[in-house]
Amino acid sequence: MDKLQGHCHCGGVQVSAPASAFGVVACHCEDCQRLHGNYFAMLVAPASDVVWSGDLAPQWYDSSAQAQRAHCPRCGSRLAKRPVGGERVMLSTGLFGRHLQRRIEKQVWTESHPAWYALPAPKEAP
Numbered sequence: 001m002d003k004l005q006g007h008c009h010c011g012g013v014q015v016s017a018p019a020s021a022f023g024v025v026a027c028h029c030e031d032c033q034r035l036h037g038n039y040f041a042m043l044v045a046p047a048s049d050v051v052w053s054g055d056l057a058p059q060w061y062d063s064s065a066q067a068q069r070a071h072c073p074r075c076g077s078r079l080a081k082r083p084v085g086g087e088r089v090m091l092s093t094g095l096f097g098r099h100l101q102r103r104i105e106k107q108v109w110t111e112s113h114p115a116w117y118a119l120p121a122p123k124e125a126p
């Protein structure tokens, strides 16, 4: 199975995800605004198919009663979100570099987006 390979800014945290990961999904909620400085662009995959490696382990933070967020303990790159007790993980799309051949497939919490940016244009219908 093809894999997507990603890493944080310092390279300490490496991640592998299935090429079948869904997304890009853009979340415009207020938590993502604060945590990412912008909307959170994510790829969604089964947690059991995501492999973390490298010198450092993701540091998980309880961002709410329902979800945890991970960052690199050295460079602080935002890595992922996972629902508590869930079976999926949402990976920061930026980890996979600028050549990732993806478009925004879905947007959530669009009503929460701040006034200072327009929503990204939806993917054009084929």
Ligand SMILES: [Zn+2]
Residues within 6 Å of the ligand: 008, 009, 010, 011, 012, 013, 072, 073, 074, 075, 076, 077
């Ligand atoms: Zn790092």
Ligand SMILES: [Zn+2]
Residues within 6 Å of the ligand: 027, 028, 029, 030, 031, 032, 033, 040, 109
């Ligand atoms: Zn969000």
